[in-house]
Amino acid sequence: MRAIYLREMRAYFTTPIGYLFLAVYFLISGAVFSYSTLYSMSGDVTTYFTVMLFMDAILLPLLTMKSFSEERKQKTEQLLLTAPISLTSMVLAKFFAAYTMFFGVTCVSSLSFLILYRYAVVDTAILLGNLVALLLVGMAFIAVGVFVSSITENQLASAVGTVGILLVFLAISFLNAIIPFYPVRFVLSGISIFARYQNFLQGIFDVASLVYYLSVSAAFLFLTVRVFAKRRWN
Amino acid sequence: MIEFQNVVKRYGTHFALDDVSFKIEAGEIVGLLGPNGAGKSTAMNILTGYLAATSGRILVDGIDAVGSPIDVRRKIGYLPEQPPLYPEMTVDEYLSFVYSLKGCTLNKKKHLEEIMRLTQITDVRSRLISHLSKGYRQRVGIAEALVGDPPILIFDEPTVGLDPKQIIEIRSLLRALSKKHTVLLSTHILSEVQAVCRRVIVINRGKIVANERTEDMTRTLDEERCFRAEIVGPSKEVLSFLRNKSGVKRVEMVSSSQESETNVYEIDAEKGVDVRKTIFFACADNRWPLVGLAPIGEDLESIFVRLINKSDKSATKADTRKNKSPKAE
Numbered sequence: 001m002r003a004i005y006l007r008e009m010r011a012y013f014t015t016p017i018g019y020l021f022l023a024v025y026f027l028i029s030g031a032v033f034s035y036s037t038l039y040s041m042s043g044d045v046t047t048y049f050t051v052m053l054f055m056d057a058i059l060l061p062l063l064t065m066k067s068f069s070e071e072r073k074q075k076t077e078q079l080l081l082t083a084p085i086s087l088t089s090m091v092l093a094k095f096f097a098a099y100t101m102f103f104g105v106t107c108v109s110s111l112s113f114l115i116l117y118r119y120a121v122v123d124t125a126i127l128l129g130n131l132v133a134l135l136l137v138g139m140a141f142i143a144v145g146v147f148v149s150s151i152t153e154n155q156l157a158s159a160v161g162t163v164g165i166l167l168v169f170l171a172i173s174f175l176n177a178i179i180p181f182y183p184v185r186f187v188l189s190g191i192s193i194f195a196r197y198q199n200f201l202q203g204i205f206d207v208a209s210l211v212y213y214l215s216v217s218a219a220f221l222f223l224t225v226r227v228f229a230k231r232r233w234n
Numbered sequence: 235m236i237e238f239q240n241v242v243k244r245y246g247t248h249f250a251l252d253d254v255s256f257k258i259e260a261g262e263i264v265g266l267l268g269p270n271g272a273g274k275s276t277a278m279n280i281l282t283g284y285l286a287a288t289s290g291r292i293l294v295d296g297i298d299a300v301g302s303p304i305d306v307r308r309k310i311g312y313l314p315e316q317p318p319l320y321p322e323m324t325v326d327e328y329l330s331f332v333y334s335l336k337g338c339t340l341n342k343k344k345h346l347e348e349i350m351r352l353t354q355i356t357d358v359r360s361r362l363i364s365h366l367s368k369g370y371r372q373r374v375g376i377a378e379a380l381v382g383d384p385p386i387l388i389f390d391e392p393t394v395g396l397d398p399k400q401i402i403e404i405r406s407l408l409r410a411l412s413k414k415h416t417v418l419l420s421t422h423i424l425s426e427v428q429a430v431c432r433r434v435i436v437i438n439r440g441k442i443v444a445n446e447r448t449e450d451m452t453r454t455l456d457e458e459r460c461f462r463a464e465i466v467g468p469s470k471e472v473l474s475f476l477r478n479k480s481g482v483k484r485v486e487m488v489s490s491s492q493e494s495e496t497n498v499y500e501i502d503a504e505k506g507v508d509v510r511k512t513i514f515f516a517c518a519d520n521r522w523p524l525v526g527l528a529p530i531g532e533d534l535e536s537i538f539v540r541l542i543n544k545s546d547k548s549a550t551k552a553d554t555r556k557n558k559s560p561k562a563e
Binding site for chain 1: 245282283284285304305307308310312314316319320321322323332334335336337
């Protein structure tokens with residue numbers, strides 16, 4: 001597992017993709033931060049994290065789009081699949097590599113809030129709650145991305161597919177507002193990524209949501225393992 | 235060491251492997267031979283755990299490949315048809331990645347250097363794989379299989395796409411490796427099997443059509459030989475005279491030239507008879523100059539074709555039989 005993780009991390013920085021991701025992420029997070037706080041003279045941190053949630057749905061597929069698609073296309077997956085390692089550790093290695101990138105970039109870009117302390121009263125609890133929520137949602141996003149990349153060998157299809165699935169997940173909460181039937185609303189808000197996120201935005205540390213994000217991640221990683229297990233039988 | 239027991243691999247209605255059984259003992263070097271699409275790669279992919287068999291059992295060193303795939307994979311070094319290389323890595327980086335991927339415990343520096351020396355890639359060790367030529371890539375792929383010093387080595391068409399000099403080098407490397415490892419290699423080039431392997435398993439349409447030692451195969455050739463003779467003389471008399479000789483199975487005139495009266499005959503010998511002397515003396519007695527005599531056709535190449543044709547024919551027969559009794563399944 002360690003070998004694949006390290007190779008994956010190296011690959012981010014020996015190909016343009018890692019740099020591209022970092023540059024775009026810092027650019028967007030910097031702009032969102034400036035507009036949501038400094039320009040609008042507000043000490044409110046939730047706007048930044050809400051916008052970044054949607055940005056992540058578009059940016060994170062950049063990290064996961066080639067996880068398995070590239071391996072399949074270059075036939076290097078044959079090396080991984082015939083190596084003495086389990087499918088689970090192979091999938092987890094890929095997942096953690098992408099997550100490390102996301103974790104690093106999110107934490108580093110959140111350092112901008114240090115500036116805000118100079119100009120406004122910032123509620124540190126809300127800030128940290130939001131940060132944790134974003135890091136958790138990112139986990140689920142990356143798990144979805146890893147899954148999609150395992151079912152196609154085309155990087156573009158993998159990226160676009162992931163964005164599509166994530167946006168549908170996010171849109172559920174908007175759909176919710178127009179459905180008049182309560183039981184459907186109840187179910188939808190239960191599986192909606194965004195509805196779960198709102199608790200964190202208000203500074204509430206919601207254990208149910210924590211479990212939810214971890215479960216979504218685990219479910220998609222499990223599906224990824226099954227994709228490879230099933231391919232053996234095809 | 236390796237045992238296939240009634241292995242079947244089915245894709246929909248197509249059988250990529252149809253009830254394949256064979257055994258490879260430790261220390262053997264065996265060639266898996268067959269035309270493209272015969273099921274060679276499928277067999278290898280199943281053995282290495284990349285694919286699962288539809289039914290049947292594979293034992294490696296007595297261990298079931300389905301039951302404990304990771305233990306089995308630890309014993310196998312595999313070079314797939316297309317070497318699994320990461321273009322953005324250097325050879326050094328790649329091999330040390332493979333080293334830790336396989337969880338090796340040997341002395342890393344010494345082990346990798348030994349492998350690079352064996353496969354002659356030491357001089358490109360710090361170059362990016364994407365900049366390497368096909369021949370070097372193939373050798374890096376072989377090096378990958380050798381990492382961890384596994385007792386079993388599996389090479390899927392190791393010499394494909396190489397130039398003749400490289401082919402000779404790789405073959406001598408394979409021979410050297412077979413001293414310490416059990417080697418299974420696939421190829422559709424017969425001379426490769428002849429040059430490298432001690433045993434050959436011929437596979438066609440997912441079925442084994444022959445499984446014997448390379449020497450035995452060539453000996454079968456010696457027993458039933460066919461010659462091409464160029465004889466100057468009246469063709470009718472030559473034909474009738476030769477046909478009456480003992481040990482001659484069949485004589486046929488294949489071409490003739492009016493000017494020089496030189497005719498070319500094909501002569502099949504009876505099993506185990508060397509008819510060359512008979513032909514020589516027959517011609518000498520009649521004062522028909524024998525201007526050429528050469529064995530024809532019957533090298534591994536034509537045996538192979540014959541085996542394949544035979545199995546194709548029986549397959550077609552079986553197919554038509556199946557078609558005559560529809561819904562047999």
